[in-house]
Structure formats: structure tokens, C-alpha cells
Amino acid sequence: MNCRKAKNILVLDELLLNEQRALSDHLAVCSECAVEAEYFGAISKALREMNSPVKTPDGLSAQVISRLHSENTNREEVNSLAPCHRFRWSQAWKRSLAAAAAVVLLIGGLMGIATRLGVLSIPGNPAVVVKNNPSNQPAVKIPVQITNTQNTPPTGNESVQSQKSDSPLNSLPKSDKAANNLTIQATTQQQATTQTTSEPKVFLNVPRLIECILWKIKVGNINDAADKVLVWAKTNGISYSVENEIPLDDGRTINIFRFGAPKTSADKFSNFISGLGEILEKDRNARDVTDEFADKLEKYHSLLAQKKNSDGQQTKQLDAEIKAVESELTLMDKEAQDQVVFIVWLQN
């Protein structure tokens, strides 16, 4: 046996008897191959010594079962949301973020009105309670529950229909609407009493992409990390819209923040976030919101039309809904134009 052949079979752990004999004959006379064989032998021995049973942590099965319980619940919640609000990230993200992120995205759109009203409660949707934190202080943490406002059945179907037939825009397919870049000017006769701005906004139906970056970071102290990230964001002109705190069954807590960073600060912000702790996940996604925007805009106009034929309490309800949709449109528009959305997930 020559050295080449010997080195090829040295590494094998199942040798034929004649191969074994030929190899040991060779090793007896070739010190180079003998050293090589000694390396492999020593490494194998070291690896075998690593095989010592490690005690399984207590409560592991209970943790899995409790996760399965809560994921089943979350799954139902996520399924009840409109598809456009669901995330399409990696499996790991889907599992851990699904419900929470959908909530974050949804309430993100409602924050504009929350800023003005403090607390928003949409009649017919008792679970919608959005509260924001205008001072950007992490001390106030409000668990948020939400249901999808899009699921609210329109109260005046007839007027929606008439609005649809009245508007030349609405007779076009969505893609045409986007392509034609039509300007929509909506009008309303009744003004809301609770809002500071009353004129309906003008939105353009153009193709829109929102770039999202998700960071999942494990930190030593959640409050410290939250303070740091909020202070940094504030001093660097990054707007922070939502904070959501989710207590886990095992006593840990997860904080999720949603930031809108100007495109020019996005890299700097990413660098800062990556230094907060151990990076568990990072994901990037561009969400095409063109159709979603067109749908929302249509809803906006139908609400405005309904408002024309409403009075009293109904008008107030419609106003709240109109403002919520308007805020979502405004935010979507802004984010698509010049922002990168950061979803920052902090856990300990």
C-alpha cells in the first residue's frame, strides 16, 4: 500500500479485513502516515468523550404544550385578520411573530388618530383600544388588543353601491386605477366635531412598496434596551409609532416596537439595533401595498359617502372610522415614499 491509498482509507471507520492488514503494514513503516493515523485516532477519542448525557431541563414538555396552546389561539386570531396584514416571513418569524406583528401593523395605521384622540374606540369594535405614547417614554406600556376594522360590515350598503356607480374611478380594475395615477378629491358636507382637521385628504393611487426590516434581539434588560432604542430613535429623527408588550407564560416578556426611519438613517439605525444584544433573527421584506392602498382608498370614499347620508351618533361613528382609515392611508403613503419600517422585537 502506498501513502496515497493509506491516507484515503485512514479516515474510514469501516475497513475490510485485508484493507486493515495492508494499512497497518504500511503504518509500521511510514512515520508520516502513522502520525496522520494518530491524529484521527486522537480526534475520534476526543469526540467519543464528548458523548455524556446532559440532563434535560425541567418543564420542557410543559413549555412546549403551553406554546402550542397559545399558538393555537394566536393562529385563530391571525386567521381572522385580512390577508394583507399577515406577514410572509420565514417560518421561525411566522411562528413567533404572527399574531403580534399583525397587531403591530394594524395599530400602526391607527396611531395618527390615537395621537389626536388619546384613546380610540370604534363603536361596533369593542376590542379596538389603541393608546399611544406621545412622549416616547417607554415607562408606559399598554398591552394592545385589536380586531380588524375592515371586518366591520358597512352600515349603509346602499350608499356604498351608489357611490361605486357614481365614481368613474371605481369602475376601473385596481391595476388601471394605479396606472392612471388618478387624483381623487373627495368631499363631505358634514364636519366631525372631535377632529382638528375636517377636510378629506387627497390621495393618489400609485404603485407603493414598503420596505420592512425585522430585528429580533435578545437583551439582558428589556427596559434598558427599550430606553436606549427609543432615545436613539428620538435623537435621530426616527418616528416611533407603537409599543406592544407581550408577557410570556414562562415569565419572560417581549417588547415589539414599530419605527419609521427615513431611508437615509436606516443603515445607521440597523447598526445601532444590532448592537443592542444577541441577534436572534433578522429579516427584510418589501411589501407591495398598491392594492391594499387602493382597497383602503375605496373604503375611505365609501365611508365619506355614507357620512353624507348620516346624522347624529352615526356621523360620529363614521368620523372615527374615516379618520382611522385616513391615518392608515397617510402612514402607508409616507412609509412607501421615504421610509423604512423597522419592527424591533426585544426579548430577554
Next chain:
Amino acid sequence: MDAVKQLIEKSLENDLSAFEQLINIYQSRVFNLGYQLTNSYADAQDLTQEVFIKAYYSLKGFRNEADFGTWLRKITVNLWLNTKRKRSIPNVISLDEPISAGENEVYRDLAATDGDPEQSLENKEFNGIVRKALGELSREYQAVIVLREIEGYSYEEMSLIMNCSLGTVKSRLNRARQVLKQQVIKLAKESGYVLPGTRKNRVVEEV
């Protein structure tokens, strides 16, 4: 129908207590494999949780002709292979320090040495180098080394776990061993550890 099959059938009907029993039967095996793959108690814990969550949702895809344990190991290895590498420095633990795991603090049972303290210290140092070198290999190579050398699986079971042919398992294992050896030599040189072969040569030279 054996007990495991019954538990699987019940779990398929969303009986979580049946699935909990399955976890209790298999968690130690999954956790230990996870520990060898991740070389971290905490990561092994996370991985094991993910394995059972994944298993629960994929139970429909489990065919009873395969062994449930092998199926779980397959999920374990796949999940680990697909987990993004963390940017942090690999977790290098001292072999005789207790592994920090909160209340579940454990000591590694090092294989008994021949009682010579110098030899024992040398073993520890060398084993530490091997563990570190292993952690620097590609995940595919780490997986074959862990399965074959540390956990002692047969080529047949490895081919089931890794979903590839016997030939692929063997050739991957051979390449992994070669790369591991080179890495061990490199790390030994860097840390000033004298490898067995070179030591012998040096003695010859001195004489």
C-alpha cells in the same frame, strides 16, 4: 398497536396531553442531540422546543413505518441546519466547568482518564480544541461528525436522518473528518498545544 403509535394517533386528534407524553418519552434524546449540535444548553433548549412544535404541526406527514425517534432526530438536524448562524462568537465551554443553565446546572461527565493528572489536563485541553474546531466547520460537516462520532449512529440511520444516500453520508463524513483534522491542527498551533505526532518527532529529535 404500540403505545407510541396510540399517542401519535391521539395527538393527531389535537390531544395535547397525548403529545405531552410523547415529548416526555423523547425529549431527552432530542435534547442531547440538540446539545451536541449547538454546544449550548440554552440553544439546545430552544431547539428542542422548536423540534416538538414542528413535530406537532407535521405529525400528519409522519409515516408509521419510520421510527418516531428517527423522525424527530431528522427534524432536529434539519431545524438546526436551517437556523441562521448567530453572529455572536461560538459558545466555547470549558469541559470541566459546570454548564451554566440556571437551576439545572449540570456537570459534564468526562470519561475517566488513567488517573495521571497531567494526562488528564492534556486530554481536557485537546478535547477543548477539538470541540472548538468542530464548531468552526460547516453545519453539514458538524452534523455528520456529531451523529457518527459523538452520538454513534449507523450510516443507515444517518442517511434517514439527513435524507441522503449511504454514499453521500460516507463521503460527507470523510470530508468532514479531513477538514476537522486540519482545523484541529490549525487551532493547536495557534494555542501552542503540541499534537501527539509532533511531540513524538520532537522527542526523536532531542534524542
